[in-house]
Amino acid sequence: MEAEQANNPFYFGTDAGLRREYHEQKACMLLTSRDLGDAPSAPDGSSCEVDSEPDSVPPLVQGKYYNLCLLDDRSKPHTARFCGYPTYVFKALCTEDIPAYALRRVDGFRLTNFDLAQSALERWSRLPPHPSVVAIRQAFATQDFFTYQRDREHSLSRRQSSNGSAQPSHIPRSLSTEGGSLVFVYDYHANAATMEACHFQGQGPVREGVLWSYIVQIVLALRHIHAAGMAARVIDPTKILVSYRNRVRLNCVGLLDALKVDPSRSVRDYQMQDLISLGRLVLALACGTLEVLADIPKTMDQIFMKMDLSMELRNLVVMLLSKPVGAYPSVHDIAGAISGRIATQMEAALHVGDCFEEELKKEVDNGRLVRLLSKIGSIVDRPSCGSDHNWAETGDRYVVKLFRDYLFHQVDEESRPVLDIGHIADSLAKVTKAD
Amino acid sequence: MEAEQANNPFYFGTDAGLRREYHEQKACMLLTSRDLGDAPSAPDGSSCEVDSEPDSVPPLVQGKYYNLCLLDDRSKPHTARFCGYPTYVFKALCTEDIPAYALRRVDGFRLTNFDLAQSALERWSRLPPHPSVVAIRQAFATQDFFTYQRDREHSLSRRQSSNGSAQPSHIPRSLSTEGGSLVFVYDYHANAATMEACHFQGQGPVREGVLWSYIVQIVLALRHIHAAGMAARVIDPTKILVSYRNRVRLNCVGLLDALKVDPSRSVRDYQMQDLISLGRLVLALACGTLEVLADIPKTMDQIFMKMDLSMELRNLVVMLLSKPVGAYPSVHDIAGAISGRIATQMEAALHVGDCFEEELKKEVDNGRLVRLLSKIGSIVDRPSCGSDHNWAETGDRYVVKLFRDYLFHQVDEESRPVLDIGHIADSLAKVTKAD
Structure with a gap:
């Protein structure tokens, strides 16, 4: 049953499943470092680095990002994460708007190279948004992380000195590192996982239906990026995010363009590399393990x-x-070669859109009803305001109270109280001053 | 500005626009014949046929469809609507489930031919659902319409006879018609219009962006239908429904298979005819008028x-x-030839799906909050139930009243009443017994 659903591009899931999804996503959005710090520590938690302590990130970065929360898999060394640079990715809120962002921080980056990053950012910002590419919002170089950590280690070591247990070895490590971090800001997709976490931790081969959904979305993204004269350079299980209903998005686009460009290779070379990486990825997904990539001709045969x-x-x-x-x-x-599959996936995408629309239609009036009920509730029955005529049982607001009673205090033919949501919704629909 | 939006496959519209859409659709769903009958009559309303009177349809058809409401353009003769057969299309509700249906009624159909209809229905029912094809649900032959109309005319003529103004000419007309109607039941898409009404009533040429959206969706539908060994036979401006965001759906599929099959033509011929009709449709849409189809070579040149x-x-x-x-x-x-355009439209479809999902996320908790507020409102402050201890100010329900006061009766530091929707939503989120 579940297998069939996973293979069916038209499978949408249930109403309740959708609600659970959104609550999971909401929980992810609200998660803070402190929540993660409270979780039971890993078996090797004793050797935990300073970085992974809940409060080892500055409270505010670049003057507007706050509530930073490390998203990385802590069981892996930082250096393994991105081309040998120590990188970290944080979820962060922004003081300027509502959505959460993913801050990817690269340490050991020479600030004098910031021009390269700037030009990469400019090119990628000009790329129109694409549903299968995580949007890049900003890039900046900052010393916030290092300054904060140095100050913290200073105060720690001072405290430890006064306790007679100084560990001065800490300080030189930090200070000897170059002081700059490069931070790329991307949209945050709540509760998305990397393809590596979804499929390369012993889950076995991926079914062909799911594979085609992935392939088509990645090909669409590459088509979009290549048409703009750029290369994605992130077709890798650790850089592709998978979320509900097999939606995939290329993550970290532009970051490699900012960090490492080999002048001997043309954009065309990098574009070719994208497609070869896609071939390797599909092969590994179909076989269910990355190990098969060690000897591709043998695996193929x-x-x-x-x-x-x-x-x-x-x-x-x-x-x-x-x-x-x-x-x-x-x-x-x-x-062109997979146009038939693209057509099928387009049908699936239209279907999913229609399903979302149906769900939305059911819910669309409820926001208004909640606001309306809240307003009515806040107006009526406030005896503490009785000294003001407007709030009294004879004032303007009394009419609202009568309406409230009409809404909620219906009785059946034997005068027993009844709850009639239909009557409530119907009566409220006729109230025009709601928003 | 508007032109740009129409051309942009990624244009989604505003939040408020979406809400207006749904209210329009809801109004369409609730519309009854009586509402239409109350509308001011057309200039030639005096010569109105009996059929178009609000109550000339039976209250119940086939024992389960009720609230029939004529959707046809009344300014056109019935015979012009479908291959020369007099047809009518009604919106109807069903006693068995919630959605509305579109009933397409064909008169003058020999009930002995019902086998043809039955086999057409069977073949079309086996076709998996497709987002660009209006789904067919049922087909039946019924005498409900004729019986009802005959009875009604009888009683009318009897009343008129007793008034001394008999018009016996009415009765023979009805009775001489063959007594059967064939009814095909399709899904009802609220507030969708035919392509003819959208584009061939002097609106001018259709922009290329919109055209591609139409073409891709129609080609996907044909691909689906042809792959199942059938032909659509409805690629015609009067048979294609257009709804919001340029979504198109092939309507009336299967009806022609039930009515008129030329044994000298193969399915392949009909499939070819589908594509030729698509070519004619695209040409007419691009030129903005159906008249150009009179001389296609000249129009092309x-x-x-x-x-x-x-x-x-x-x-x-x-x-x-x-x-x-x-x-x-x-x-x-x-x-294959338009695969690039299909890819672009797929991106648009993914984007629209994402937008719907974002909207849905905003609303998803509100249904629960409405139910919860309704329950709280129905429990508290019912002095009329005071004789029962449970409802009294000391009973179980008093706790709920205290919670209600906590929810709504917040004050600021100077004890002035405040309305704090955030506080209300936050407090309600912590209540678990909501559904």
């Missing part, structure tokens, strides 16, 4: 070609991974 | 090719309308 997969999928992987006779295909060639 | 349209659109129309050297292309060939 002995595992992939013997799996029960459609001809189209096999051809796609061959097209992406083999050395072509002529020119290596462009992403447009790939999109 | 003198109007269409001189318009400011993309090469892709021109090629598509040529591909659909010209006699090919080899075989006429299949819908899969067409889909």
Whole structure:
């Protein structure tokens, strides 16, 4: 049953499932470092670094990001996360607007290289938004993290000195590091997981239906990026976010353009690399493990070609991974080759949109009703305000009280109290001064 | 500004626009024949037929459809609506479930031909649902309409006879008609209009962005139908429904299969006819009038090719309308030829889905809050129930009253009443017994 749902691009889930999703996402949005710090520590928690302590991030970064909460998998070394640079990713709120953001911080970055980052940011900001690319919002270089940590370690060591247990080794480590962090600000997608966490921790091979959904979305994103004369450079299980209903989004776009550009390679080379990486990713997903990438020709022959997969999928992987006779295909060639699958996924996307619309239609009036009921409730029955005529049982607000009684105090034919939500909704629908 | 929005497949509209949409749709759902009958009559209202009087439809059809409301454009003769058969389309509610349905009634249908209808229905019911095809739910032959109308005319004529103004000419007309109506039941899409009403009543040429949205959705629907070995046979401005955000749906599928099948033509012929009709439709939409179809070669040369349209659109129309050297292309060939446009439309569909999801997230808790506030309101302050201890100021329900006061009767530091929706929502979120 569940397998069938996962394979069916038209499966939308239940009403209750949707509500659970949103509550999970809301919980993720509200999560703070302190919540994570309160959780029971890992088995090797004793050797915990200073960074992962709940209050080791500054309360405010760049003057507007606050409530930073580390999202990284703490069991991995920082250096393994991004091209050898120590990186961290935080969820943060912003003083200027409502949504949460993901702050990706790269340490050990020479601030003199900031021009490279700036030009990468500019190019990526000009790219129109795409539903399968996590939007990039800002990039800045900051010393906030280091200043905060240095101050903190200073005060810690001073306290420890006064306790007679000085550990001066801490301070040089921090101070010897270069003082700058580069921070890229992306949209935060609540409760999304990396493809690595979803599929490469022993979950087994991915079903073909899901695979096509991933492939089509990634190809659309690459098509969009390549058409703008850029390359994604993030087709990697650790950089692709998966969320509900198999939606995928390319994360961290532009970051590598800011950190490491090999002048001997053209954009075309990087674009080709995107497609080869896609081929490797599809192969690994179909086989269910990243280990098969160690010897691709052997995997293709002995595992992939013997799996029960459609001809189209096999051809796609061959097209992406083999050395072509002529020119290596462009992403447009790939999109053309899988146009039938794109059409199917478009049908699924239309269907999901229709389902969301149906759900929304059911809920659309409720916000107004809540505001209206809150206003009525706040006006009536305030005996403490009785000295003011307006609030008294004879004043203007008394009419509202009568309406409130009419709304809620219905009785059946034997004068027993009844609860009639239909009557309440119907009566409130006729009130026009709600918003 | 508006033009730009219409051309942009990613344009979603505003929050307020969405709410207005849903209220319009709700109004359409609730509309009854009586509402339409109350509207001022047309200039030629004096010659109004009996059918268009509000109560000329039976109160119940096939034992479960009620509240029938004629949706047809009353200014046109019935016979012009569908292949020469007099047809009517009604919105109806069903006693068995909640959504509204569209009942398409065909008169003058020989009940002995019902086998043809039955087999058409069976084939179309097996077709999996598609977001761009209006789903068919049921087909039945009924005498309800005729019996009702005959009875009504009888009683009318009897009343008129007793008034001394008999008009016996009415009765023979009805009775001479064959007694059966064939009714096809489709999903009802509130506030959708036919493409004819949207674009062929002097609105001028359709912009290319909108055209591609239509083309892609129709091609997807045809691809789905043709792959199942059937033909749509409804690619016609009067049979395609347009609703918000350029969503189109093929309407009346299967009806022609039930009414008129030419044994000398194969399914392949009908499928080819679908694509030719699509070509004609696109040409007419691009030119903004159906008149251009009278002389297609001239239109192509003198109007269409001189318009400011993309090469892709021109090629598509040529591909659909010209006699090919080899075989006429299949819908899969067409889909392959416009795969780039399909990809763009898929991005738009994903984006619209994301937007709906964002809106839904904002509203998702409000339904629960409304129910909760209604329950609290119905419990507290019922002095009329005072004789029962449970309802008294000391009983169980008094705790709820205290909570109600805590919710609504907050004051500021100077004891002035304040309305704090945040406090109300926050406090209610902590109540678990809501549903």
